[in-house]
Amino acid sequence: MANQTFDVIIIGGGPAGYPAAIRASQLGLSAAVVERDKLGGVCVNIGCIPTKALLHSAALLNSIRKDAKENGITTGDVSGDYGVAMKRSRKVADQNSKGAEFLMKKNKVTVIKGTGVLASATTVKVGDDVLTAKKAIVLATGSRTKGIPPIGLDIDGKVVISSDEALFLEAAPKRLAIVGAGAVGCEFADIFNSFGSEVTLIEALPRILPVEDAECSDVIAKSYKKRGIAVHAGVKVVKADVKSDSVSLTIETGGKTETITADKVLMAAGRAVNTEKIGLDAVGVKLTDRGFIAVDPATLQTSVKGVYAIGDVAGPPMLAHKGTREGIHVAEVIAGHHPKAIDYSNVPSVTYCHPEVASVGLTEEQAKEQGIEIKVGRFPFSANGRARASNETDGFVKIIRGAKYGEIVGAHIVSGHASEMIHELILARTNEYTVEEVDLAIHAHPTLSEAIAEAALDSLGRAVHI
Amino acid sequence: MATKVVMEALSPTMEEGRLVEWKKAEGDAVATGDVLAEVETDKAVMELVARADGVLLKRVVADGDTVPVAQVVGWIGAEGETIPEGGGTAPAAAPPAKEKDKAEAAPSAPEPAAPAPAPAAGNDRVKASPVARKIAAERGLDLGSIAGSGPDGRVIMRDLEGATAKPAAAAATIGASVFTDLPLSQMRKTIAKRLVQSIGPIPTFYLTVEVDMERAHEAREALLARDDKGKFSFNDLIIRASAEALTRHPFVNAWWMDDKIRQWQDVHVGVAVAVDEGLITPIIRHADRKTLREIAGEVRELAGRARAKKLAPEEYTGATFTVSNLGMFGIDDFTAIINPPEVAILAVGRIEQKPVVANGELEIRRRMRMTLSCDHRVVDGATGAQFLKTLVEMLENPLALVW
Numbered sequence: 001m002a003n004q005t006f007d008v009i010i011i012g013g014g015p016a017g018y019p020a021a022i023r024a025s026q027l028g029l030s031a032a033v034v035e036r037d038k039l040g041g042v043c044v045n046i047g048c049i050p051t052k053a054l055l056h057s058a059a060l061l062n063s064i065r066k067d068a069k070e071n072g073i074t075t076g077d078v079s080g081d082y083g084v085a086m087k088r089s090r091k092v093a094d095q096n097s098k099g100a101e102f103l104m105k106k107n108k109v110t111v112i113k114g115t116g117v118l119a120s121a122t123t124v125k126v127g128d129d130v131l132t133a134k135k136a137i138v139l140a141t142g143s144r145t146k147g148i149p150p151i152g153l154d155i156d157g158k159v160v161i162s163s164d165e166a167l168f169l170e171a172a173p174k175r176l177a178i179v180g181a182g183a184v185g186c187e188f189a190d191i192f193n194s195f196g197s198e199v200t201l202i203e204a205l206p207r208i209l210p211v212e213d214a215e216c217s218d219v220i221a222k223s224y225k226k227r228g229i230a231v232h233a234g235v236k237v238v239k240a241d242v243k244s245d246s247v248s249l250t251i252e253t254g255g256k257t258e259t260i261t262a263d264k265v266l267m268a269a270g271r272a273v274n275t276e277k278i279g280l281d282a283v284g285v286k287l288t289d290r291g292f293i294a295v296d297p298a299t300l301q302t303s304v305k306g307v308y309a310i311g312d313v314a315g316p317p318m319l320a321h322k323g324t325r326e327g328i329h330v331a332e333v334i335a336g337h338h339p340k341a342i343d344y345s346n347v348p349s350v351t352y353c354h355p356e357v358a359s360v361g362l363t364e365e366q367a368k369e370q371g372i373e374i375k376v377g378r379f380p381f382s383a384n385g386r387a388r389a390s391n392e393t394d395g396f397v398k399i400i401r402g403a404k405y406g407e408i409v410g411a412h413i414v415s416g417h418a419s420e421m422i423h424e425l426i427l428a429r430t431n432e433y434t435v436e437e438v439d440l441a442i443h444a445h446p447t448l449s450e451a452i453a454e455a456a457l458d459s460l461g462r463a464v465h466i
Numbered sequence: 467m468a469t470k471v472v473m474e475a476l477s478p479t480m481e482e483g484r485l486v487e488w489k490k491a492e493g494d495a496v497a498t499g500d501v502l503a504e505v506e507t508d509k510a511v512m513e514l515v516a517r518a519d520g521v522l523l524k525r526v527v528a529d530g531d532t533v534p535v536a537q538v539v540g541w542i543g544a545e546g547e548t549i550p551e552g553g554g555t556a557p558a559a560a561p562p563a564k565e566k567d568k569a570e571a572a573p574s575a576p577e578p579a580a581p582a583p584a585p586a587a588g589n590d591r592v593k594a595s596p597v598a599r600k601i602a603a604e605r606g607l608d609l610g611s612i613a614g615s616g617p618d619g620r621v622i623m624r625d626l627e628g629a630t631a632k633p634a635a636a637a638a639t640i641g642a643s644v645f646t647d648l649p650l651s652q653m654r655k656t657i658a659k660r661l662v663q664s665i666g667p668i669p670t671f672y673l674t675v676e677v678d679m680e681r682a683h684e685a686r687e688a689l690l691a692r693d694d695k696g697k698f699s700f701n702d703l704i705i706r707a708s709a710e711a712l713t714r715h716p717f718v719n720a721w722w723m724d725d726k727i728r729q730w731q732d733v734h735v736g737v738a739v740a741v742d743e744g745l746i747t748p749i750i751r752h753a754d755r756k757t758l759r760e761i762a763g764e765v766r767e768l769a770g771r772a773r774a775k776k777l778a779p780e781e782y783t784g785a786t787f788t789v790s791n792l793g794m795f796g797i798d799d800f801t802a803i804i805n806p807p808e809v810a811i812l813a814v815g816r817i818e819q820k821p822v823v824a825n826g827e828l829e830i831r832r833r834m835r836m837t838l839s840c841d842h843r844v845v846d847g848a849t850g851a852q853f854l855k856t857l858v859e860m861l862e863n864p865l866a867l868v869w
């Protein structure tokens with residue numbers, strides 16, 4: 001391969017990078033993706049996809065335990081084997097990575113194995129090879145897990161682990177502490193609780209799922225406590241004593257300290273962006289004060305002309321679907337098109353625990369802080385026929401609308417199927433439908449989605465089924 | 467396919483238009499938004515613009531022809547394209563502007579960066595989000611005149627920020643103002659019915675007062691001496707004072723709507739301006755919220771364009787009250803005719819130095835006579851008199867305007 005020339009070179013083949021390559025190719029550009037590991041990145045290999053496979057196993061296990069008898073299903077003792085579920089999740093992840101490889105071939109994208117380093121504004125070094133970009137270089141190097149070294153929580157891969165290791169455990173640890181109760185922490189709490197671990201969930205902010213609406217956090221916290229997960233929110237880990245096969249965490253809340261002992265601690269408090277050793281300094285690519293690569297939001301171009309950044313390295317939220325959209329966008333920009341600006345206010349957020357939490361737009365608290373005059377509509381699944389039929393009555397739909405015009409300021413769903421249901425409201429919000437348009441769409445009966453129409457109606461003071 | 471060019475309704479009251487002059491010849495290339503011809507409406511000379519890209523294939527009507535709204539006046543299409551048979555005269559509705567098909571192809575063909583404004587011919591054809599529609603309806607914005615930044619030029623909420631300045635259709639503009647509709651009481655209905663039988667469709671009565679303009683004169687001299695850029699006339703002061711008085715006497719700041727009285731909270735004062743062949747009343751919107759300097763500037767600018775027949779419809783329709791001044795023609799006093807659905811009009815005469823008795827002594831003072839014509843269905847004698855009293859107080863003590 002030696003020295004090759006492409007229109008576009010993308011460093012990183014994750015959910016931002018590989019769609020960028022496909023779109024560039026669709027637009028007639030020659031594209032290369034430089035990937036040091038497997039295509040699909042963290043998302044496909046050690047993130048979104050395998051965790052969803054494990055969450056499926058966990059949900060199935062809980063469902064059998066909880067519902068088998070009253071549904072007329074006879075089972076013997078039901079027990080979970082995390083190792084088996086893990087192997088299944090690996091198969092799913094590998095299939096997806098192979099799928100990405102296939103897409104590269106189909107779209108005539110050249111995949112170059114190795115670590116890409118920016119050598120100049122138009123060249124990328126991969127080992128001894130030099131690739132030249134005629135039009136653009138796109139940085140899509142992603143992010144990685146991180147520990148909290150100052151308190152002794154360096155990820156060692158054995159006792160102090162991250163999602164990277166958790167996804168490959170052969171067995172569920174007996175006692176697991178999880179530091180950080182965002183989406184990742186809450187999902188692993190769900191998984192390991194289902195497979196029999198004693199789980200302690202620790203969050204520094206006042207509530208778990210801190211970026212979600214407080215009502216959603218409350219439902220999950222209650223549900224977790226009921227399932228036997230110890231939930232500590234608003235506490236700080238002040239000290240960690242890591243031994244060879246266990247760990248003691250000293251946590252502090254309101255001046256009181258407590259010690260939690262576990263066999264493993266899973267670090268799920270934030271991720272570090274991969275901005276080191278990729279040649280940013282040499283070429284003069286500037287970072288923001290928070291350490292992300294600084295980009296022009298309209299074009300995603302960095303401080304260096306012809307060098308672009310997308311996905312996690314380009315700034316929060318660090319979500320695969322945000323990165324994918326940026327990948328498509330940047331390819332169109334590079335091809336000379338003028339795509340519509342990315343609407344960052346409409347990036348949905350989903351936590352795939354059970355029940356799931358999905359949202360788009362502002363929380364009630366944020367809306368009030370911003371001084372928006374709002375009306376809130378709610379509808380609980382306990383009043384929804386389909387939810388009762390499927391024994392999924394946990395959760396609710398909450399729609400926050402503008403008081404004057406009825407625009408959707410924010411929408412929040414807690415439900416076994418929230419991740420699928422939220423899209424109706426993303427579509428509505430992205431297209432500026434009001435709650436009236438949401439209600440005017442006839443919702444099939446009986447469905448969980450009827451709760452969305454009811455919540456819209458409730459915000460207008462006229463819900464029907466409650 | 468060739469696209470029709472039709473006579474568009476360029477003002478809310480326009481039923482036909484005279485094609486004054488074609489600005490494009492047959493065979494000329496035209497792009498959406500290009501001026502095709504000048505059209506004289508009932509009120510002004512306006513521009514007829516292209517709603518499609520291509521070549522002006524045919525002019526169906528000649529310069530100077532008058533045609534009803536919606537009739538075909540020409541055709542736009544691809545070069546060499548023939549127009550449909552019989553397409554010469556058949557009346558047709560205005561076609562929506564069609565965006566050129568954009569082939570997604572080579573990167574060498576960039577898409578246009580700026581979205582084109584959506585077609586202006588009727589709000590139902592404008593792409594706009596439901597929220598944008600609601601806001602536009604409430605604020606009286608013409609979605610068609612706003613450049614949409616959403617997909618395919620769709621107007622979205624963000625596009626309406628700061629769009630208040632350029633409202634379009636007159637009815638819509640006034641719709642943006644706040645008003646209260648008062649149902650007609652039996653007494654008001656009876657008064658209305660009897661008076662109409664007695665005197666004609668608008669039962670008008672007249673109230674005349676004489677105002678001492680000595681202090682207004684002093685104030686004006688002082689202001690003019692202080693700032694030679696800020697010229698203003700007594701009429702500007704009268705507009706400003708009327709606006710102030712209208713906010714205190716909303717019954718005069720109203721419309722007769724046959725089945726109800728619409729009381730406006732916003733004050734839009736029409737100013738009668740003589741033009742060749744007639745008269746037109748450009749409007750000072752929100753005159754109660756504007757400074758004298760702003761009003762003076764606006765009146766001069768609008769009057770200039772009114773004389774040049776360059777006013778847009780929204781600039782001369784939708785007033786809530788009108789002031790007509792013939793002082794410059796040396797008229798002492800006169801009665802003006804109400805412009806419905808408004809319910810009052812103020813006729814202002816010249817300022818004249820006269821002997822008057824003040825404080826028991828004979829003095830020479832500047833005096834001015836004003837007559838308020840009132841629609842008796844809405845404004846009773848006492849209501850009109852109270853309004854005039856406030857107005858006189860304002861003019862006799864101009865400082866009250868800033869109090």
